[in-house]
Amino acid sequence: MLRAASDVVKDADILIIGSQAILASRDESELPIEATRSIEVDLAFFDDPGDARADAIDGAIGELSRFHETFGYYAQGVSVSTAVLPEDWAAQLVEVDSTAPGSRVRALGPHDCVVSKLVANREKDRAFARALLEAGIVDADALVSRIERLPHTIDEPRRRSMVAWIKRSAERGARHRG
Numbered sequence: 001m002l003r004a005a006s007d008v009v010k011d012a013d014i015l016i017i018g019s020q021a022i023l024a025s026r027d028e029s030e031l032p033i034e035a036t037r038s039i040e041v042d043l044a045f046f047d048d049p050g051d052a053r054a055d056a057i058d059g060a061i062g063e064l065s066r067f068h069e070t071f072g073y074y075a076q077g078v079s080v081s082t083a084v085l086p087e088d089w090a091a092q093l094v095e096v097d098s099t100a101p102g103s104r105v106r107a108l109g110p111h112d113c114v115v116s117k118l119v120a121n122r123e124k125d126r127a128f129a130r131a132l133l134e135a136g137i138v139d140a141d142a143l144v145s146r147i148e149r150l151p152h153t154i155d156e157p158r159r160r161s162m163v164a165w166i167k168r169s170a171e172r173g174a175r176h177r178g
Helices: 002-008 019-024 049-061 065-072 108-118 123-134 140-148 158-177
Strands: 013-016 040-045 074-077 104-107
Touching: 002 013, 002 049, 013 019, 019 040, 019 049, 019 104, 019 108, 040 049, 049 065, 049 074, 049 104, 065 074, 108 123, 108 140, 108 158, 123 158
Parallel strands: 013 104, 040 074
Antiparallel strands: 013 040
């Protein structure tokens, strides 16, 4: 996927921003199925005025493309601003080894990835976050710390709700592992 993305968008600074960013930090064999079931990889670009690079990705290797038909998965070009992330998210990025010549590939750190999913608050995102918490792959205290660094556009009641959800899920995970 990364090699194909680099062929489509030359010399790009690529960011893996969705749930599949977790694969930059953990081998697939270490992850619960809920963390690897997506057939979509969200790719963003640090330098993408007007989202032209994201659009090129969608057209070449996006959903229903020949790439998707051939491999059974696809890329979705998105904007870096698609995910709501803690203030210092860029300092937490994970470098990805890539055979993509001329491109630099990084992925969201696991805790920032989960926090962005909790902000989105869709059932599939909660299932992803819950699975990583219950498996002990992300730490509840680190998630709470990252939530404290979210932009002020996320109001206090929403933050409290996310923290309460994290604590419940972490307790459930501790009972399963214990």
